Amino acid sequence: MRHLASPVLHALAIAILMLANQVLAADPLHFIDTSFENASPLDWEVLADGTVRIDLIYDHERDSPNRAAGHWHFRIDAEPGSELTLLLNHFSNVWNGRSALACSDATIGFISPNGSQWQSIETEFIKDAGQLRFTVTVPPSGSLWVARLPPYRISDLNRLLAEIAEHPLVEVTPIGETVQQRPLEIVRIGREDAPNRVFIRARAHPWEPGGNWVVEGMMRHLLKTHDEDSASYLDRYCVYIMPMANKDGVAMGRTRFNVLGKDLNRDWNAPADENLCPENAALELWLTGMLNSGRRPHLALELHNDESGKLHLSRPDDTQLEAYLVRMNRLESLLVEKTWFREGATDPTFRNSGTLGEGWLSRFGIDAVIHELNANWIEGLQSRPSAEHWMIYGQQLCDVLDAYFKATD
Template identity: 40%
Template sequence: MLQSQDTEVTMPHALATPSDLMNHDIYIDTFFENASPMGWEQIQPGVIALHPIQDHQRFSPNMQISHINLKLLTDDPAKRQSVRFVIRRISNCWNGRRQPAITHSPMSWAVSSDDQSWQNILGQPLDDPEFAMAFDVPVTAPCMHVARMVPYTPTHLQSWLATIAQSQWVDIKHIGQTVENRPLEMVQVGDANAPHHILLRARSHPWETAGNWIMHGLVDQLLNTNDSHRHLLEKMCFWLMPMANKDGVHRGMTRFNICGMDLNRNWDRPADEQLAPENAALEYWIEHHLQSGKPINLAMCLHNDSGGQLHPGLTNKPDYAYKMKRLEDLLRRHTWFTEGSQPPGCGGADVFSGGLIERYGIDTIVAEYNAERIAKFNRPPLHWDWITYGRKLVAVLCDYFELSQP
């Protein structure tokens, strides 16, 4: 992992004049799929100030910016070893409290020169009234991709779906459309007549990519062609909603859908079909599935935050607390997970977990993955860590449902 070259970074406060920048060899591209909306300016030769733009919750002071995804273009990479980025101080707002969007701890960034291999660099917090953080991006190619986490776009999803659709164990259906009419997929992996059914949802918050990589690892492992995995797919059927907030992912947003709705909220009542069709489609699918006589034995909603814990719902449902504790223990046994669980019930039936338990009786949990650090390895995560976790999830669920391990 690279670090900013100076641990004590000081900011040049005199703005360069346009004539200082006449030899302007840097361009920041923010107009591609999943690029984050943002302002930028070269304030000194080789120093780019970023002004990310929050997305807002409808009729609420809540706003959040966590997603940053841009391309750094230089006309002659041989001219520069690196470009320094500094991020302006901006606020998030959550539950009526304003908080700095960039905190005082180091923050990891993913950088690639070819969109294939990625490395983490570490940004350093600044003691500066105007700028919150600085990080240096090494320039090794004319286009350097820079993002908070390794990006995963609707195009990545399409390509993955086309690959796994070849398997006899996979069936992909559209269960509805987003506000902007993008299709919402439900991916079935396994035998529809299996006794155990597991629902996983990713990207209800668009910047949180871990869920997609976890699904990659999980499906890779499940489709591993040998007889023992075949046996598993007759016992467990997976239903994956891989990109719930596809409009938000396309547009490079952080949390809400394009109507300002939080797709991990309002689960205590039927979804608004106009404002949150992404949730209405999933509700309709769940109701149909249950009416057809098939169970949903476990549902997980996959997220990123800066804690990485499990968030069980609050319920008197018999055995729920025991089952979620068992799930936690199995994750500790089979994966790198050590982060533990929050006390049950944060958000009540309003959040996905509480709502699905309350309305449909489904054992549901929200699983967060720390975007900054994997505690067990004491380093920032890359997408490979989540793929590995997804592979191991098969063993976790085998034990959870007391099936023999492949």
């Protein structure tokens, strides 16, 4: 009996295995690749109906209930021509101690056949579950890149810096290192003795690449040779740019905090902790050097992405607040006049303590302001954002700064 049963069972087992393999082979998804620069950590599972559920991984703030997920960037390997429905999960962020869903009806995404040219797509917001759903078609190559926003990686920045570093009007100054020892730099465009100085920081929050595209557009425009406008801008001002504050987070595809759980746009009301937050400590050391050598920035812009795109005018208890607000209102008017910015400033009750904007104003008397860029819609262009639109904004900002300082000279 044993001799008879064994081959039968064996054949049966093989048949079951073959059937199982066929079922698996019928699933068009081969793999989700998150092995590359700026890809987001995630978990995924194919549900019974074939939908691919993608669980984003939160990053957490130290000594705080705050947590954030909202960056996604991955590559799908699947059968060419197949349609895949993706369900993105885990947007239940905690922001400033309050629950805050990191997606909405307005949230868009981006897809690319090659990881460099991106096209926006709509998503379906599933309100009750706090999830996003969208369907993609896999290109003939069998690979499709998917991201929240057109990615800007450290390699993109390095390529730009290599291109411009030798220009006589460019100085790249190393100012320190991130937690994971990536070099941090300030890029000066223009002459050190220019009558006005502007500081701009981008990418304190890794999911927000808009500021990187803006400063690239600005740098390229200011360095255009044989351009009369560019030459006259640099007679009036020079810019000091910290192009990528949270490099570790960008490299690792994180959403908001540095790798030790510090928010680089918080705690500016006190000196930065050089162990937990070397990115801010390095910047503060640089700023102190500027102040001590009589080179106080006349204006500081901190660039971010969110879902409303406003100029954030925080109102600390400060004796100089009124004069500051007059200048910031003028800046806002010039933004509307000379760029596609139409989103306006926050209302008069707005206050967000500890941001670079408020901290630099309170502690150093610098006209500093947070400038958000709407991640889903550009009102002034009636268009979804793109890397090109943000580069153009950087170009337009050159004109804004020129007019801003012309009025105060």
